[in-house]
Amino acid sequence: MSNRKQELADNLAATKEHISAIAAEHDRPSPQLLVVTKFHPAEDIALLAELGVEDVAENREQEARAKAQKLDQLRFHMIGQIQTKKANHVARWAASVHSVDSVKLANALDRGVSLAKERGQRESNLPIFIQVSADGDTSRGGAVREELDEVIEAAEAAEHLEFAGLMVVPPLDADAQEVFSTVRADVDRLSERLGRQLKLSAGMSADMDAAIAAGTDIVRVGTSIMGKRPVG
Numbered sequence: 001m002s003n004r005k006q007e008l009a010d011n012l013a014a015t016k017e018h019i020s021a022i023a024a025e026h027d028r029p030s031p032q033l034l035v036v037t038k039f040h041p042a043e044d045i046a047l048l049a050e051l052g053v054e055d056v057a058e059n060r061e062q063e064a065r066a067k068a069q070k071l072d073q074l075r076f077h078m079i080g081q082i083q084t085k086k087a088n089h090v091a092r093w094a095a096s097v098h099s100v101d102s103v104k105l106a107n108a109l110d111r112g113v114s115l116a117k118e119r120g121q122r123e124s125n126l127p128i129f130i131q132v133s134a135d136g137d138t139s140r141g142g143a144v145r146e147e148l149d150e151v152i153e154a155a156e157a158a159e160h161l162e163f164a165g166l167m168v169v170p171p172l173d174a175d176a177q178e179v180f181s182t183v184r185a186d187v188d189r190l191s192e193r194l195g196r197q198l199k200l201s202a203g204m205s206a207d208m209d210a211a212i213a214a215g216t217d218i219v220r221v222g223t224s225i226m227g228k229r230p231v232g
Ligand SMILES: *Cc1c(COP(=O)(O)O)cnc(C)c1O
Pocket: 036, 038, 059, 079, 080, 169, 203, 204, 205, 206, 220, 221, 222, 223, 224
């Protein structure tokens, strides 16, 4: 095994073990692990696939699209902010989108999926998570609480989207545990309202323990597995 493959194998094993241990400690089911590969080369992602990884996440459309074209054995998920004009592209390659934060974007993705289906580039509906802004500062993405219901309505009404849950990134100065617990409660309340179980996408390398303790369903982990991101 190459050094890099060994390193990824070790990090992956350690991270999975850590996730299980924290989940067990809090009497929670182990969340799904989404490996965040942004900025890292396609070669690394190919190694992850050899190690059994099936789902990876990216945050920039062009970079993700290029990688997804090269590596069609993996599912690529979009976790970064999306310009509306890029929605058609995302609709072609994304297995899910975790960063829907406006009615406009939900509608653009719906049209994009419709178009991709027409052209034979996609068969399935697109699962989407609505990203919520915990503090009302939307510069890093996320819908504010007052807008949440209308984005959910748009997602539910969209023929080609499946509203799958909520995503959150705690603001830097926030109490992560409190943010995760609040959004977990939102997910559960919405699940009740819609009559089906929605999911919470929360937790990154630095704050996954708090997210798992709060009962997250999906953690998005980059640095702990891939190492520090190369610049650029
Ligand atoms: C980069 C990123 C992650 C992973 O962050 P790490 O600190 O590298 O684990 C998770 N979620 C989002 C939205 C990201 O942009």
